[in-house]
Amino acid sequence: MAPKVGILAGGGDLPARLAAAVRGTGREVFIVAFEGQTDPAAVAGFPHLWSRFGAAGSIIARLKAEGVGDLVFAGPVRRPSFSELFPDWYTTKFLAKVGTRALGDDGLLRSVARELEGEGFRVVGLHEILGELLTPAGPVGRLAPDEAASRDIARGVEVARGLGALDVGQGCVVQQGIVLAVEAIEGTDAMLERCAGLRRAGGGGVLVKVKKPQQDRRLDLPTMGTTTVEKAASAGLAGIAVQAGGSLIVDRAAVGAAADRLGLFVVGIEVQE
Structure with missing residues (x-):
């Protein structure tokens, strides 16, 4: 059986489109919605968690508890300031390790992807599921x-x-x-x-x-x-x-x-x- 797909949801309707496409293939889906970023309408009708960016530890724990295997980034995200993050211990360690002040958006996202892969998830591209986009x-x-x-x-x-x-x-x-x-x-x-x-x-x-x-x-x-x-x-x-x-x-x-x-x-x- 194919693993459950987790969606890290930014803004717009892409997360909802992706979730519907995943569900249409018969796979289960779980969405992580971010406060101040994700449109509530995009997660309506799908299993989801609301969280802040800085709560990486609890997000990862919940994804594992939900049995998520594949993770997809979907939708634009406004990069938060450090004060908006209010980071937990896991996030603090991650930020100290990668030194995000020296990273652009791509460098930061690649660091996040490597961290998630280190936790046992497989990061897949949105276009691999919604190729028509x-x-x-x-x-x-x-x-x-x-x-x-x-x-x-x-x-x-x-x-x-x-x-x-x-x-x-x-x-x-x-x-x-x-x-x-x-x-x-x-x-x-x-x-x-x-x-x-x-x-x-x-x-x-x-x-x-x-x-x-x-x-x-x-x-x-x-x-x-x-x-x-x-x-x-x-x-x-x-x-x-x-x-x-x-x-x-x-x-x-x-x-x-x-x-x-x-x-x-x-x-x-x-x-x-």
Whole structure:
């Protein structure tokens, strides 16, 4: 019998989508919901535990008691401050061991994954269960980038991969070859809101998101949905380019429809690893 799947739930509806998909395969599921991060609607109807990030010891004990074998990270998470963690002894030892002040999000997540594997869990990628969320190559919707946008995309890939190599962020906005904004701890939506007032005269502007060069594909792949499309449109951008096979699109049909309605292109691009 396949082991029970545990879901470490961030924000949005991805945790609920994943839980439903797991249950649809006949496997049992258990969700760890985090205070101030997880949407209560995402855990409704599924066995779950509410906890703070800093209670790692009790979380791990509960997962073992529930018979969880596989663990999946699902949904965006806002990185908490140390005071918000209120860490237990297990978490304190972990933080002292990895020295998180020197780690970006990817480095921290990889350290967490190694710790969980050391406790006997198998960490699996969300895309291994919901493979249909992986971004395909080519346009999602009716529109495609023109030559100017394609040049901005190429520049954006160069910049985003540089940011990723430093474990800073996964995306940037480029217009007419000029980098308007880069993504850091604020996340994609806040970056788009910030760059709206920075656009140059004339058209164009592209949001580019790619996975970090060293990124573990099981953890925190770049993700977008209809909200990203709406934010990009509000910022006056011409389109969005995300890495084919290295990012996730939540509800591809809805994203394509929203892009068509708002006059933006969304395209999956091949990125040389």
